[in-house]
Amino acid sequence: MMAPALEIKNLTHYYYKGTKNQIAAVENVSLTVEKGETLGIIGHTGSGKSTLISHFNGLLKPDEGEVIVDGKNIFENKETLRQSRFKVGLCFQYPEYQLFEETVYKDIAFGPKNMKLPSEEIDRRVQNAAKLAGVKQELLNKSPFDLSGGEKRRAAIAGVMSMEPEVLVLDEPAAGLDPAGRLDLIKMIRHYRDVTGCTVIIVSHSMEDIARIADRVCVLANAKVAMHGTVKEVYSKGDELRSMGLNVPEITRIMLMLREKGIDVPADIYSPDDAVSAVRNYIEGRRGV
């Protein structure tokens, strides 16, 4: 059997450990992400999402539990830890604030350079990542500080993609973008996944964004895994989600309300377009009878 891309076993992380303010930011979380899968991690602000993902490449060391990447415990020794940085590409929230090089090209090349790859390979990776992230060719020789907000975001994401990680972890990749920008970005990530076949973990509090991309969803609440399952399974429990301060997408809520009224439309609808066709199907179905 193929080893899962990423396995988290009973991970616990405390803040202010050993003081009277000790608090668990992540408590006994277990998680398995298969190769090629897209996992969405959802949670309210302060539910421990960002702390959890900082363990995936060993930036944080768990107080209890294990992080296993590609069958190996990443904290085994220095080398496995270093390799985990490249195997799990972590892209934090507002990644554009990490740009620093003179040109966009050099910035995207920062990761591969740290991997000590030969220069032709670095060049190939930079070009490829720029293409995947939707960074236009003519921007590569510009200063990253001259780019627009959306372009900066893409350049920064390309800087992580260029390491060609087996698992790409994105923390709120669409934060602060307008609705059209959000949609474009999600499409870009979906395209990246389809082309490369990589495992993708996407962290968000936007149920819409997660629904557009994830196969499976993991809901974090109060530092623990509260729900875990396919998008359909999780999103059908609207009441439970609401009690955790989360909301199913508005359009899904309307569908659920219609179902309560006895109108037999599917519940797994997450975009207005799908809703329109579902309702149309329903009406046509009734006419047909």
Place this chain on the structure above:
Amino acid sequence: MISEITIGQYYTGDSLLHRMDPRMKFDLTFLLVVFVFACKSFFSLALVAMFTLVAILFSSVPLKMILRSIKPIVIIILFTAVLNIIYTTGGETYFKWRSIEITEKGINTAIFMAVRIILLVVISSLLTYTTTPTSLTDAIERLLSPLSVFHIKVHTLAMMMTLALRFIPTLIEEIDRIMNAQKARGAELETGGLIARSKALVPVFIPLMVSSFRRAYELAFAMTCRCYTGGEGRTRMKQMKLRARDFLALFTVIAVIAGIFVLNHFFEAVI
């Protein structure tokens, strides 16, 4: 973790010293520091030491914290003590080896100097332990306000200092975030020699600079939007008011200073 660094050394509390007017605290600290130098005999120095001890008890700052403030200057104290023992001569000679002579006067002077340095540090750290950096700058602003006669913009300086203090924790958080982001791209910040390490800081400092400037612009804009025009005609949310306890402290300190001179007069001078 880097974010656990504390700024200044304020010790949260609600003691008599904490509640005193920061201006009075500042003035009294200044007076005491000046008059520690007026002490000539062990007895006047002991008086100041006693007073300091009482003040520490009133401040609710644990003795451990006070000792911690002395730690960084232990070397300086030892260094001056050794120099004093060697270079001050007089009185009975205890030990002689070539040109090095250890005498009664030398040892007395060394002890006297050491106690004096410790007192200076403890007294001034008591001020910072019991006063938040912001109220300290407030106090400095008020105390320096006579300088505006010379067209020195005291308010602006104080505001700059307050803002700088305010942004230290924010910037520490920012450094933490940027460091993590670059580490995630394989940057090695904690290994290698001096040159490799300073080179590795470039990817951290450039984004930090950029975001500091961004924050500065945003803050200036926000302040302008709220009609900030500088110090003129500006009232304060926290009015500083001298109360009975402040005058009580003032009289105690004056009494201590008078005591210093009386004791100087009656007892033999060490230096």
